[in-house]
Amino acid sequence: MWIDLPHLWIAILNCLGIPAAHLLVAWGSTRLPSSVFRARSGRPPARDGRLYEKLFLVRRWKHLLPDAAPWFGGIAKATLQSADPAYLDTFAAETRRGEFSHWLQLLVISAFILWTPFPAALAIIAWAILSNLPCIINLRHTRLRIRHLRFRIEARRLIAPIERQS
Numbered sequence: 107m108w109i110d111l112p113h114l115w116i117a118i119l120n121c122l123g124i125p126a127a128h129l130l131v132a133w134g135s136t137r138l139p140s141s142v143f144r145a146r147s148g149r150p151p152a153r154d155g156r157l158y159e160k161l162f163l164v165r166r167w168k169h170l171l172p173d174a175a176p177w178f179g180g181i182a183k184a185t186l187q188s189a190d191p192a193y194l195d196t197f198a199a200e201t202r203r204g205e206f207s208h209w210l211q212l213l214v215i216s217a218f219i220l221w222t223p224f225p226a227a228l229a230i231i232a233w234a235i236l237s238n239l240p241c242i243i244n245l246r247h248t249r250l251r252i253r254h255l256r257f258r259i260e261a262r263r264l265i266a267p268i269e270r271q272s
Contacts, residue, residue, distance in 0.1 A: 135207035158247035
């Protein structure tokens with residue numbers, strides 16, 4: 107604990123500040139321009155998300171995670187609405203936005219240890235990790251699957267004219 111506060115103030119700051127940090131960072135992330143989260147390269151994805159499915163068993167628990175983006179005018183990521191390449195690019199960008207938001211939430215909430223005494227500071231760190239890392243894993247898994255789908259669709263589009271000529 108680097109900042110010495112009365113225990114009552116610590117409790118108030120943590121009980122009100124941590125949920126506020128989650129919501130304010132999420133809200134602020136939805137206000138950033140979409141262009142910030144667009145893919146920078148058109149290279150094929152190295153993976154299609156299977157590692158996340160095998161290592162973290164993402165498909166078993168991802169339905170339990172909340173998606174706060176629609177609360178703030180963002181795009182819901184529970185289901186795909188289209189296989190249109192432009193939509194898939196937007197969807198992938200939204201997974202980047204969500205991942206950015208959760209990494210930032212992890213960092214901001216971890217800063218609450220500045221006034222939280224040990225061992226309660228460990229609970230703050232545990233909460234920061236446990237409330238954000240599953241979301242980060244799920245968003246990365248989803249983005250890899252979207253990118254893989256996007257490249258498969260693009261490959262079919264490019265191969266179809268060649269097959270018609272044969």
